[in-house]
Amino acid sequence: MSYCEKSYPTEPTAPTVTTTQIPGPASTKAIENLGKVFDARPCYFVADYEKSIGNYIVDLDGNTFLDLYAQIASIALGYNNPDLIKAAKSPEMIRALVERPAIGNFPGKDLEGILKQLLKFAPKGQDHIWSGLSGADANELAFKAAFMYYRSKQRGYNTEFSTQENESVMDNVSPGSPSLAVLSFKKAFHGRLFASGSVTCSKPIHKLDFPSFHWPHAEYPYYQYPLDKHTAENKKEDDRCLQIVEKLITSWEVPVAALIIEPVQSEGGDNHASAYFLQKLREITLKHNVVYIIDEVQTGVGATGKFWCHEYANITPPPDLVTFSKKFQSAGYWFHDPQFIPNKAYRQFNTWCGDPARMIIAGAIGQEIVDNKLVDQVQRVGKYLIDELAKVSEKYPQYLQRLRGKGTFIAWDLPTGEQRDLFLKKLKLNGCNVGGCSDKSVRLRPTLTFEEKHVDIFIAAVNKTLKDF
Amino acid sequence: MSYCEKSYPTEPTAPTVTTTQIPGPASTKAIENLGKVFDARPCYFVADYEKSIGNYIVDLDGNTFLDLYAQIASIALGYNNPDLIKAAKSPEMIRALVERPAIGNFPGKDLEGILKQLLKFAPKGQDHIWSGLSGADANELAFKAAFMYYRSKQRGYNTEFSTQENESVMDNVSPGSPSLAVLSFKKAFHGRLFASGSVTCSKPIHKLDFPSFHWPHAEYPYYQYPLDKHTAENKKEDDRCLQIVEKLITSWEVPVAALIIEPVQSEGGDNHASAYFLQKLREITLKHNVVYIIDEVQTGVGATGKFWCHEYANITPPPDLVTFSKKFQSAGYWFHDPQFIPNKAYRQFNTWCGDPARMIIAGAIGQEIVDNKLVDQVQRVGKYLIDELAKVSEKYPQYLQRLRGKGTFIAWDLPTGEQRDLFLKKLKLNGCNVGGCSDKSVRLRPTLTFEEKHVDIFIAAVNKTLKDF
Numbered sequence: 001m002s003y004c005e006k007s008y009p010t011e012p013t014a015p016t017v018t019t020t021q022i023p024g025p026a027s028t029k030a031i032e033n034l035g036k037v038f039d040a041r042p043c044y045f046v047a048d049y050e051k052s053i054g055n056y057i058v059d060l061d062g063n064t065f066l067d068l069y070a071q072i073a074s075i076a077l078g079y080n081n082p083d084l085i086k087a088a089k090s091p092e093m094i095r096a097l098v099e100r101p102a103i104g105n106f107p108g109k110d111l112e113g114i115l116k117q118l119l120k121f122a123p124k125g126q127d128h129i130w131s132g133l134s135g136a137d138a139n140e141l142a143f144k145a146a147f148m149y150y151r152s153k154q155r156g157y158n159t160e161f162s163t164q165e166n167e168s169v170m171d172n173v174s175p176g177s178p179s180l181a182v183l184s185f186k187k188a189f190h191g192r193l194f195a196s197g198s199v200t201c202s203k204p205i206h207k208l209d210f211p212s213f214h215w216p217h218a219e220y221p222y223y224q225y226p227l228d229k230h231t232a233e234n235k236k237e238d239d240r241c242l243q244i245v246e247k248l249i250t251s252w253e254v255p256v257a258a259l260i261i262e263p264v265q266s267e268g269g270d271n272h273a274s275a276y277f278l279q280k281l282r283e284i285t286l287k288h289n290v291v292y293i294i295d296e297v298q299t300g301v302g303a304t305g306k307f308w309c310h311e312y313a314n315i316t317p318p319p320d321l322v323t324f325s326k327k328f329q330s331a332g333y334w335f336h337d338p339q340f341i342p343n344k345a346y347r348q349f350n351t352w353c354g355d356p357a358r359m360i361i362a363g364a365i366g367q368e369i370v371d372n373k374l375v376d377q378v379q380r381v382g383k384y385l386i387d388e389l390a391k392v393s394e395k396y397p398q399y400l401q402r403l404r405g406k407g408t409f410i411a412w413d414l415p416t417g418e419q420r421d422l423f424l425k426k427l428k429l430n431g432c433n434v435g436g437c438s439d440k441s442v443r444l445r446p447t448l449t450f451e452e453k454h455v456d457i458f459i460a461a462v463n464k465t466l467k468d469f
Numbered sequence: 470m471s472y473c474e475k476s477y478p479t480e481p482t483a484p485t486v487t488t489t490q491i492p493g494p495a496s497t498k499a500i501e502n503l504g505k506v507f508d509a510r511p512c513y514f515v516a517d518y519e520k521s522i523g524n525y526i527v528d529l530d531g532n533t534f535l536d537l538y539a540q541i542a543s544i545a546l547g548y549n550n551p552d553l554i555k556a557a558k559s560p561e562m563i564r565a566l567v568e569r570p571a572i573g574n575f576p577g578k579d580l581e582g583i584l585k586q587l588l589k590f591a592p593k594g595q596d597h598i599w600s601g602l603s604g605a606d607a608n609e610l611a612f613k614a615a616f617m618y619y620r621s622k623q624r625g626y627n628t629e630f631s632t633q634e635n636e637s638v639m640d641n642v643s644p645g646s647p648s649l650a651v652l653s654f655k656k657a658f659h660g661r662l663f664a665s666g667s668v669t670c671s672k673p674i675h676k677l678d679f680p681s682f683h684w685p686h687a688e689y690p691y692y693q694y695p696l697d698k699h700t701a702e703n704k705k706e707d708d709r710c711l712q713i714v715e716k717l718i719t720s721w722e723v724p725v726a727a728l729i730i731e732p733v734q735s736e737g738g739d740n741h742a743s744a745y746f747l748q749k750l751r752e753i754t755l756k757h758n759v760v761y762i763i764d765e766v767q768t769g770v771g772a773t774g775k776f777w778c779h780e781y782a783n784i785t786p787p788p789d790l791v792t793f794s795k796k797f798q799s800a801g802y803w804f805h806d807p808q809f810i811p812n813k814a815y816r817q818f819n820t821w822c823g824d825p826a827r828m829i830i831a832g833a834i835g836q837e838i839v840d841n842k843l844v845d846q847v848q849r850v851g852k853y854l855i856d857e858l859a860k861v862s863e864k865y866p867q868y869l870q871r872l873r874g875k876g877t878f879i880a881w882d883l884p885t886g887e888q889r890d891l892f893l894k895k896l897k898l899n900g901c902n903v904g905g906c907s908d909k910s911v912r913l914r915p916t917l918t919f920e921e922k923h924v925d926i927f928i929a930a931v932n933k934t935l936k937d938f
Contacts, residue, residue: 034576037584037598041814042573049568049577050560060578071571072820079568088566089558091519097557097830099518099548100798102540104511107503108518109529115506129506133602134821140662144679151678166673170655172681176673180680186639192819193609194664194682204635204645205815209620210613211649211682212641213663326820329569345510346674350661351541351795352603357826361566 003372003449007082008054014457015056015431017063022428024061044433052079055447055454057433065433066457072435073266073298073445076327076365077374087364096356103353114356117363118330121370123296123308125318126334128341131354135297135325136191139260141348142321142333143182143195146258146291148342149320151178153289157343179254181213183245183290185220187268187438190260190295199260202268202438216252218245220261220271225402238277245281249288258291263309266298269438270411272404275313282315293321293333301327302369302448305379305407312406328365330358374448375407382407384452385444388459396466399423410444411437423465430461472841472918476551477523483926484525484900486532491897493530513902521548524916524923526902534902535926541904542735542767542914545796545834546843556833565825572822583825586832587799590839592765592777594787595803597810600823604766604794605660608729610817611790611802612651612664615727615760617811618789620647622758626812649726650682652717652759654689656737656907659729659764668729671737671907685721687714689730689740694871707746714750718757727760732778735767738907739880741873744782751784762790762802770796771838771917774848774876781875799823799831843917844876851876853921854913857928865935868892879913880906892934899930 004011018024023031023045030046051058055078057067067075077084087093092110101108118129130145132138152159162175169176184190184199191197192206198213200206221237224230249256263278265271278294285292292315299309301324306312310319318336325331332354342348369375386405389412393400401413414420420440427434437443446454473480487493492500492514499515520527524547526536536544546553556562561579570577587598599614601607631644638645653659653668660666661675667682669675690706693699718725732747734740747763754761761784768778770793775781777791787805794800801823811817838844855874858881862869870882883889889909896903906912915923 030578030581034581034584037581037588038576039573039599039810039814039817040576042818043576044574046580047570047575047577049564049570049579052568057575071569071575074569074571074820081567084567085563088563093566094554094557095518097562097826098550098553099521100540100543100830101516101518102543104508105513106516106526106540107507107509107512108516109499110518111515112499112503112506115503119506130508133606134819136819137602137606137662143663144661147680148678161673161677165677169673169676170670171686172667172676172683176677177679177681192613193606193662194612195662195680198641201639204630204638205813207638207641208630208634208645208816209617210646211616211664212646213680213682214641217640341508344674345508347677348508349511350603350605351543355824355827357566358824361569 002451003374003377004054004451007449008078011054012056012064015064015066017429017431019061019063022063024059024063026060030060049079054078055450065428065431066454067433068444068446068458069433069435070445070447073303074326075447076301077368078447078449081368083368084361084364087360090360093357093360096360100352101356102351103356104349111356114359114363118359118366121307121366122334123322124311126322126336128335128338129332130348131330131332131359133355134331135323136193136196138297138323138325138331138333139190139196139295140193142293142323143258144348145321145333145335145340146182146293147180148347149291149340150180150257150289152339152343157339180257181215181252181254183216183218183248183256183259185261185265186217187220187265187271188217188262189265189267214253216248216256218248220265221273221277222271225404234274235276238274238280242277242280242284246284249284249290256290258293259285260293260295262295262299263313264299264304264406264409266443267437269441270404270443272406278310278313278315282317282319291321292319293323294319295323297323297325299409300324301365302375302378303327303407303445304409305375305382307375309406328362330354330362369448378407378448381450381452381455382410385455386410388455392459392462392466399466399469408444408446408450411441413441416440423469426465427461430464432458432461471920472843472846473523473920476918477547480523481525481533484533484535486898486900488530488532491532493528493532495529499529518548523547524919534897534900535923536902537913537915537927538902538904539914539916543795544916545770546837547916547918550837552837553830553833556829559829562826562829565829569821570825571820572825573818580825583828583832587828587835590776590835591803592791593780595791595805597804597807598801599817600799600801600828602824603800604792605662605665607766607792607794607800607802608659608665608764609662611762611792612727613817614790614802614804614809615651615762616649617816618760618809619649619726619758621808621812626808648723650684650721650723652685652687652714652725652728654730654734655686656689656734656740657686657731658734658736683722685717685725687717689734690742690746691740694873703743704745707743707749711746711749711753715753718753718759725759727762728754729762729764731764731768732782733768733773733875733878735912736906738910739873739912741875747779747782747784751786751788760790761788762792763788764792766792766794768878769793770834771844771847772796772876772914773878774844774851776844778875797831797834799827838917847876847917850919850921850924851879854924855879857924861928861931861935868935868938877913877915877919880910883909883911885909892938895934896930899933901927901930
């Protein structure tokens with residue numbers, strides 16, 4: 001019995017779309033009403049989560065879509081998962097919701113168990129966790145850890161702050177508030193607050209009008225596909241980008257304290273970094289005392305066919321900090337060097353320090369993935385999916401360019417952004433909810449419970465869409 | 470029947486402390502274990518939230534404290550509130566936990582109702598909301614709204630971005646990423662991320678080693694108490710600080726786009742701003758086209774005797790943005806001018822745009838406060854509490870200096886930080902959990918369900934503590 005047969009016995013056998021437009025009339029009216037109290041302009045449709053099940057999302061018009069977007073890559077197990085419902089109804093959850101604790105000062109007796117449950121799913125080489133609330137929050141908390149670590153290496157971990165540091169920091173000037181940078185990559189997406197916004201660089205609309213830190217953006221390798229037919233060019237591309245990274249680190253106007261990278265740039269167009277590239281970054285960061293941060297916010301939690309995508313690269317020694325959010329429903333960073341715990345209490349601190357309610361859900365998601373070997377399933381289904389897409393690509397090479405992916409974390413390009421948008425729109429009318437990324441890419445982000453039967457439905461919808469395209 | 474009699478029939482009639490130290494042996498062991506997976510250095514004790522009830526928090530040693538700290542001022546209604554438990558068990562909540570939606574793209578049918586429920590509790594003059602995840606997040610989202618608004622006033626709300634803006638922003642430079650500042654106040658606390666950290670200025674430990682924006686800090690008025698005996702000096706102090714504000718706005722190295730202020734600086738020492746001061750800031754910000762942001766993260770949701778503390782000042786026209794978090798368990802900002810909704814979709818956007826699970830709790834908290842007239846109760850109990858404290862102050866003037874407060878949001882100073890810390894330690898052993906703020910202040914932050922009977926217990930504990938002090 002497959003996972004979906006077991007967990008979603010009432011999952012539909014096929015999508016049904018009965019309206020001629022998406023959003024349909026009921027969604028359109030609901031969006032209009034919602035627009036009076038909320039910025040509803042980006043809404044695709046209004047969902048009925050009561051009726052959504054497994055890999056299918058239902059809208060207010062009763063349209064039932066096979067969901068390969070999954071709340072912007074944030075649903076690991078599908079809708080109305082019985083094990084998550086159980087976790088949501090647990091006494092531990094009720095307490096976490098009603099007695100939201102300031103876990104730094106007054107942790108509850110449940111906290112140790114909640115954290116230990118999460119630590120079972122740490123990336124290879126990591127054995128500590130610090131919790132936050134969102135991907136942007138996780139990355140900024142990681143930056144704080146990185147800056148403290150970087151300065152503690154200069155100052156000495158146990159050295160007291162100087163009077164000058166204690167005074168100058170209150171005026172937001174050096175040395176207490178040092179001029180240091182985080183290096184990221186062009187097309188990167190790491191969140192939309194001010195420090196995370198400064199390392200984000202995928203689209204102007206995310207950043208316009210906000211002051212930012214003047215931090216450098218290196219170039220992320222852009223490969224030719226299929227990879228096995230372009231080994232030499234892609235290696236050359238890696239080396240070109242590595243040179244840029246090292247040059248920026250050694251020549252930027254302020255010292256570079258940390259480097260942050262997505263193993264696959266997601267919002268930026270599903271650009272993959274090779275194992276070679278990610279390993280070389282480890283060598284460069286060690287050489288120049290730069291903290292190495294891997295952002296697994298979108299790539300983490302199984303969809304790439306590894307629990308954590310950077311495990312494909314077997315980075316040695318492991319990266320210093322690994323951030324997570326989205327499909328874990330919670331957020332935070334992993335680390336292994338205990339000196340990433342600052343020398344004094346209250347330096348990495350805030351009122352809530354994360355949300356135990358969301359951590360409980362994360363623990364239940366991780367357990368379900370492991371117990372049901374869903375990462376293995378993603379590898380198997382992903383292989384089937386990309387092979388089937390390769391067949392479609394042979395028929396319609398112009399509409400499936402640069403087909404690429406790991407697990408079910410797959411993307412391809414259309415010739416233009418207009419065509420991509422039209423393709424996604426028609427695909428919705430053919431029953432599949434899919435998202436785009438960057439200018440002209442299609443990104444698939446199904447849940448980990450996506451099975452071969454769903455692949456067949458999706459491929460049929462793609463073929464149908466392209467037939468009259 | 471009082472609120473506590475109705476909602477907490479099993480609430481203890483008095484605290485009990487059976488250990489000779491806090492944390493006691495069971496808590497100490499639990500903290501040690503927790504310390505292996507978490508930064509447990511700031512833990513006061515490990516709580517048993519199953520046994521905690523109403524205004525009493527129970528620790529692992531069975532000590533039962535009257536809680537006047539309430540998770541760093543974050544519990545509105547007390548522990549194990551039956552109405553919140555009901556909300557936590559609702560089908561709507563289960564959906565919000567299990568189907569965490571990307572509410573910007575795929576809002577659920579519940580969202581409109583959830584937001585409308587929150588809007589019932591908007592501050593006077595505000596009728597829109599944008600949701601976030603924490604106080605720091607709320608403030609940074611408000612800064613984004615403020616910067617977009619500020620630039621849209623210069624550019625024209627519907628004017629397209631220039632090519633130069635679209636290009637320069639990708640390099641984190643002007644004009645796409647403009648050099649603009651947010652003005653805050655010395656001793657302010659607005660959060661601990663990078664932009665919120667740049668306006669925070671209460672203690673070096675919050676900020677050391679982090680790069681920051683070079684933004685200005687004005688002076689916050691420091692009053693003589695009791696207020697009615699120092700009208701002239703305090704007015705002079707207001708005017709002195711207002712002059713500094715205006716001078717910084719007109720002379721800072723980059724334009725000041727926004728001003729953020731707490732109506733009572735909490736972390737910074739329970740410094741209150743007068744209605745006159747807050748109103749004059751409205752005039753100055755209007756005169757210089759500066760967005761006026763009130764941070765109600767700690768002061769909001771009733772504890773000051775108004776639902777929103779700045780309503781005491783009757784600021785006219787109302788402030789542009791009001792941020793909230795803590796006792797609402799959710800976070801975000803209120804506004805009224807529709808031009809604070811950016812001209813294009815996806816400018817104020819992120820994957821989750823808040824957490825419906827936490828918004829449901831906020832809605833239930835607000836409803837419970839209104840239905841039970843708990844803000845009126847806070848006024849009544851607060852008056853009784855401060856009058857009783859004034860009597861203690863007459864007996865021990867050296868240990869209750871500058872007694873001040875609104876509602877039950879009350880503070881006083883001890884002569885030194887060491888004495889304050891010792892006082893709080895002994896007070897815990899006498900059954901009351903109370904926090905400090907700034908260098909030498911005691912801050913009371915009981916829930917809104919604190920009643921006269923709790924005041925009597927607390928005053929007895931203070932007297933007992935000071936008797937042998």
